[in-house]
Amino acid sequence: MNARILTLAVTLLLGVVIAMVPENTTKRYKLTASDMITEVRDGSEIISPEDLAHWIITKDPSIQIIDVRSPDEFATYHLTNAFNIPIADILNDDYVDILDQGVKMNVFYSNGTMYSHQAWMVLRQLGYENNYVLQGGLNYWFESILSPKAPSIYSSDEEIAKYDFKKGASEYFGGGGAEIQATAPATNTNKPVIKRKKAKKAPAGGC
Secondary structure, three states, X not given: OOHHHHHHHHHHHHHHHHHHXXXXXOOOOOOOHHHHHHHHHHOOOEEOHHHHHHHHHOOOOOEEEEEOOOHHHHHHOOOOOXXXXXXXXXXXXXXXXXXXXXXXXXXXXXXXXXXXXXXXXXXXXXXXXXEEEEOOHHHHHHHHHHOOOOOOOOOOHHHHHHHHHXXXXXXXXXXXXOOOOOOOOOOOOOOOOOOOOOOOOOOOOOO
């Protein structure tokens, strides 16, 4: 995606995000549209399905998976251990301690990536850290993890190892893959560093 198209796409998405915020909100944005374009271009908010599958299989305690779809969609199907915060409720004060914290990393997903990126954008503008987006959403999860395509006979050892992992993950998540060890290493098991949230200062004075 060239810079002009990226700028237009991010600007349009920011318009949607800003429209989500109530007029009487006390929250203030900390990043400009230019800042957001830089971050989106870098792609550091994206988590691959392979990495997320590995973290789920190994029961990594530092991961929180957040489904931003509707409650009905969530009830029909959701990823293992995910919980539901619909995009319409993303600014609800009840969820601040989940979304703005420095202990775990949140991975948002929706069917594609539009709603999950909206959630990430509005929270990133508010200065929240440790929030990420599942690459391709559930659509790509089904394609990459639950129904992986076999590599060709000319594929590299790395590509074959990736496929073996995906087949094992497919079996683990009930996608009908062959009996391959699901604990095989993923593409990249190095998680982004969790940025610790600064502790609030106690009020001065006293009685």
